[in-house]
Amino acid sequence: MILDTLKIPYEILEANDRIGGRIYTHRFNGDAGRDAPVNDPARYDYIDMGAMRYPNNFFMKRVFKLFERLDMDDILIEYKYSAPNTFRLYNGVRHNSADQSDLDIFNVSEAKGGAVPDEYVVKGVDDVSSDIFKPFAEAFQTLPFNEAWKKLAAYDPYSTRGYLLSKGYPDTVVEWLETFTTATGLYDDAFVESTMDAMDFANAKAAYSWYCIDGGSDNLTTRMAQRLTSQPLIGRRVTKIASVPGGGAMDVTFGKHFIFISTKRYAQVISTVPLGCLAAIDIPQNDLSYMKRMAIRCLNYDTSTKVALKFQSRWWEDPKIMGDRTIKGGVSSTDSPIRTCVYPSYGFHATGKVSGVILASYTWAQDAQRMGGLAQAKGSDADKLLIELTLKNLSELHNVPVEKFGPLLDHYVHNWHNDEHARGAFALFGPGQFGQPSSGNSLFASMKAPGANGKLHIAGEATSVHHAWVLGALNSAWRAVYNALGLLPDAQTKRTLLEETWGIPDEEDCKALLKLAVLGNHKVL
Known part of the structure; x- marks a missing residue:
């Protein structure tokens, strides 16, 4: 849709027999x-x-x-x-939301034979959890995104478990919070991820949030496809992406049901393939930097x-x-x-x-x-x-x-x-995988920088800070198109039109993207 508004011709190759990816x-x-x-x-x-x-x-x-x-x-x-009348069942105790309860209905406190110190249970799991993320939520609500991100990214080396333990929370409290607010083992992922997740699930100020x-949800992708001037080519599994000799274009090889169909030449390629699938596509050494190859293999996906x-x-x-x-x-x-x-x-x-x-x-x-x-x-x-x-x-x-x-x-x-077309539910990085703001060679930054001398662009929610959300896919698409426009003779005109028509995602900074492009061209990222 973005390319249509910029009047740039394109083809969409879709490996699956349906459109939508993880909208299913x-x-x-x-x-x-x-x-x-x-x-x-x-x-x-x-x-x-x-x-x-x-x-x-x-x-x-x-x-x-x-x-x-x-x-x-x-x-x-x-x-x-x-909604009213829903249930919670923990530690063998069932509770209906319509019923009154004491502060420790599930008997997790030390006073009731559990392991969680009483003062935490009295405060309640929701309030304890909210206090952890509150300073960062306030930063994102009051500061420009990039400034708030720097504040949060300073803690990127920590897992959520490691961060909480470093702040003096007892390990029994950490397990209690994880059990009641998220999934088993999720606190072993990056603290940055837990913070973004907590803010994404915060109540919105709307008639209902x-x-x-x-x-x-596939009505969304169906309506998007109906607006396209070029319909997706279904069942086209890409097996190879490579710069042509001389570097002026990209050859893309694809097949259908394991049968070779064609190799076609394109000026540039935007890949929205999940990283687990991208790792299986043959891309020559010169078209991807060391950091990009590491990122494709290492960046963590949740199940x-x-x-x-x-x-x-x-x-x-x-x-x-x-x-x-x-x-x-x-x-x-x-x-x-x-x-x-x-x-x-x-x-x-x-x-x-x-x-x-x-x-x-x-x-x-x-x-x-x-x-x-x-x-x-x-x-x-x-x-x-x-x-x-x-x-x-x-x-x-x-x-x-x-x-x-x-x-x-x-x-x-x-x-x-x-799922052979996903090989993971969504990106959920481990500690250190976003990278420090001062770092010039993080795995995450390498995903945002173009490859193949500016002709290969990796998009998808894994390349946004908003993992697991449609927003992440939208923001990454904008960034990939912005980078791709850099090779066009009317780049500035097209980029201005892009910004006027689609705005600029909060997480993106155009000057920073230009720097990443330079680093990508020099294979630093």
């Missing part, structure tokens, strides 16, 4: 659901296996501007991040596994099963293997009965690795174990016998590390 909507009823109008019950027989919710906070303005550009007001609806897309179950009906909304504590939207959480259960925020105004599709388990990090180990072929022994475990945990979480759920009609499981 699975419809149990196939095209019948895709084509159904708003409020038709058939429309709501789906689950978003990738991006599914959009916070309207100060970081995400560019995403909502894209929604406006695509006229998506008709299908942008409230995402109920929280979270949104989702009625009918599935995510989603388990969707399709029941005959939405039993969690049925008073006959849930009594006066029916659930519409929101999230329930637990320390059992399924970890997080997400209820649909859509289909409430359907003209008839909708199917009972629920995201029964949404996991990250080590939790996702363990669930993902069972995410094998449908009908396999591992798959049967996964469904058995999910139903058992779901029953325990809701205090409802499995038999009362009604018939399980279908299920769908997706582990993003097992």
